[in-house]
Amino acid sequence: MNEQKLCEILGQNVEVPAMVDNKLKNTYAQLEGKERPAKRRGFRPVRTVLIAAAAAVLLCGTAAAAYDYFYTRQNVAVDEPQTVQGIVGGGQPSWNEEQVYDEHGKLDHNWYNRQTVPADPDQAMALLGDYLPESGYQWQIEDYTLTVEGYVLDERAGTAKFYYTVEHPGGFPEDAVDWQHGYLNYTANMLYVTFESMSDVDWSFSFGGRTYVDVDRSTPEKLCLVDSGAAVGTGWKAEDGVRIRFSIPGEEHQQDIGDKHIISRDDPRVEGELELPGVKSLPSISASDPAAGTAVELSAIGLKLNCEDMDMVGYVALDYADGTRYVVKDKASNLNNADYGLGGGERPNMVVRYVFNRLVDPSQVTAVVVDDQRYEMK
Numbered sequence: 001m002n003e004q005k006l007c008e009i010l011g012q013n014v015e016v017p018a019m020v021d022n023k024l025k026n027t028y029a030q031l032e033g034k035e036r037p038a039k040r041r042g043f044r045p046v047r048t049v050l051i052a053a054a055a056a057v058l059l060c061g062t063a064a065a066a067y068d069y070f071y072t073r074q075n076v077a078v079d080e081p082q083t084v085q086g087i088v089g090g091g092q093p094s095w096n097e098e099q100v101y102d103e104h105g106k107l108d109h110n111w112y113n114r115q116t117v118p119a120d121p122d123q124a125m126a127l128l129g130d131y132l133p134e135s136g137y138q139w140q141i142e143d144y145t146l147t148v149e150g151y152v153l154d155e156r157a158g159t160a161k162f163y164y165t166v167e168h169p170g171g172f173p174e175d176a177v178d179w180q181h182g183y184l185n186y187t188a189n190m191l192y193v194t195f196e197s198m199s200d201v202d203w204s205f206s207f208g209g210r211t212y213v214d215v216d217r218s219t220p221e222k223l224c225l226v227d228s229g230a231a232v233g234t235g236w237k238a239e240d241g242v243r244i245r246f247s248i249p250g251e252e253h254q255q256d257i258g259d260k261h262i263i264s265r266d267d268p269r270v271e272g273e274l275e276l277p278g279v280k281s282l283p284s285i286s287a288s289d290p291a292a293g294t295a296v297e298l299s300a301i302g303l304k305l306n307c308e309d310m311d312m313v314g315y316v317a318l319d320y321a322d323g324t325r326y327v328v329k330d331k332a333s334n335l336n337n338a339d340y341g342l343g344g345g346e347r348p349n350m351v352v353r354y355v356f357n358r359l360v361d362p363s364q365v366t367a368v369v370v371d372d373q374r375y376e377m378k
Contacts, residue, residue: 071139071272076147078136082217083150084124086163086226088301088359089339091214092116092182097334111181113335119359127300127361128152131280141246141272144168146193148276152301153238156284159302159355160207162195162227162242163214171220177213184211184225192247195229197236198275207231209355210340228339230302230353239278246272285362287375296368296375300361303328303354305370310343310352318360319367328354 085091098111131152138147145167153160175188184191196206209229217224250266282299289295289306297304298318307313314331316338328338338354345351368375 076136078149091216154299155281157297157302157304167222198241199236228355230342232344238281241278242276244274308348317369
């Protein structure tokens with residue numbers, strides 16, 4: 001069905017099932033009765049949302065199908081200092097390196113050394129507080145409650161952090177969380193929450209990342225999570241807002257056909273597309289290379305580094321004015337203090353983005369050290 005045909009249908013007098021009509025009216029009344037914040041880019045007006053829901057009824061032919069993507073967002077109060085602590089990794093553990101082998105003696109996973117440090121609450125609020133959204137945002141998605149408590153975006157370095165909770169009566173599958181390492185086990189958990197920019201851009205502006213568990217706040221029925229992500233593309237704007245895709249996969253089926261083992265899965269059992277409002281981008285500082293121009297972009301949550309070959313970068317560190325050093329990555333010591341790293345481009349003009357596993361005060365960073373190269377910050 002093309003856009004013109006859809007418009008023709010929506011312009012007709014269509015009989016909508018009573019259940020759907022009542023729910024749409026109730027939702028409209030709730031939204032109209034609320035005090036609405038100042039408009040920001042990245043939101044659809046109420047009328048558009050209602051039309052989209054009605055269109056879903058027309059296209060899918062069933063009342064139930066209309067609500068697969070139609071969920072009402074509620075503004076909720078949050079504890080900002082607690083949220084900021086979660087964003088910067090306050091509830092995440094440190095660990096020592098460990099090599100895990102499978103039953104055949106093959107290396108299954110390499111747990112590198114990881115060091116986390118607590119953030120000073122006042123400093124964290126001073127650096128991030130003005131760049132948080134106006135409130136928390138909550139959706140009831142069938143029997144799941146998703147609450148985004150806060151997020152910060154850095155459009156210059158191309159990094160982002162989202163702190164959110166997912167509640168589910170009866171809890172989550174066994175082994176959904178690796179509590180020792182504070183990792184979300186996607187294979188066991190079967191919960192997918194992804195974030196992408198709402199700027200008019202392509203797939204390269206989705207925030208690929210890694211999800212960590214705030215082990216201090218999480219419970220068997222409520223997971224407190226921080227998603228540390230980075231986008232390959234540039235040019236997206238924090239003020240345009242963020243789209244969330246939430247899904248719970250359908251049942252998995254396995255069967256042997258001849259000598260092949262086939263794994264298939266039903267359509268998602270729960271699926272939703274949600275929106276977050278735009279925010280101000282975090283400020284950044286930079287360092288230049290006389291030959292290549294800007295070499296480094298740095299903010300409170302992440303770093304963008306221009307290099308010839310990301311696979312050849314073995315050591316990255318930040319030097320502070322007080323003489324201390326934050327080692328982000330050290331291959332020789334099997335140390336990785338980045339929440340996430342993402343590379344893009346082609347050799348010899350590649351870009352690497354690192355999301356920090358702690359709070360960084362850019363005003364106190366004097367230099368970025370990359371292998372044997374030292375970049376003095378402006």
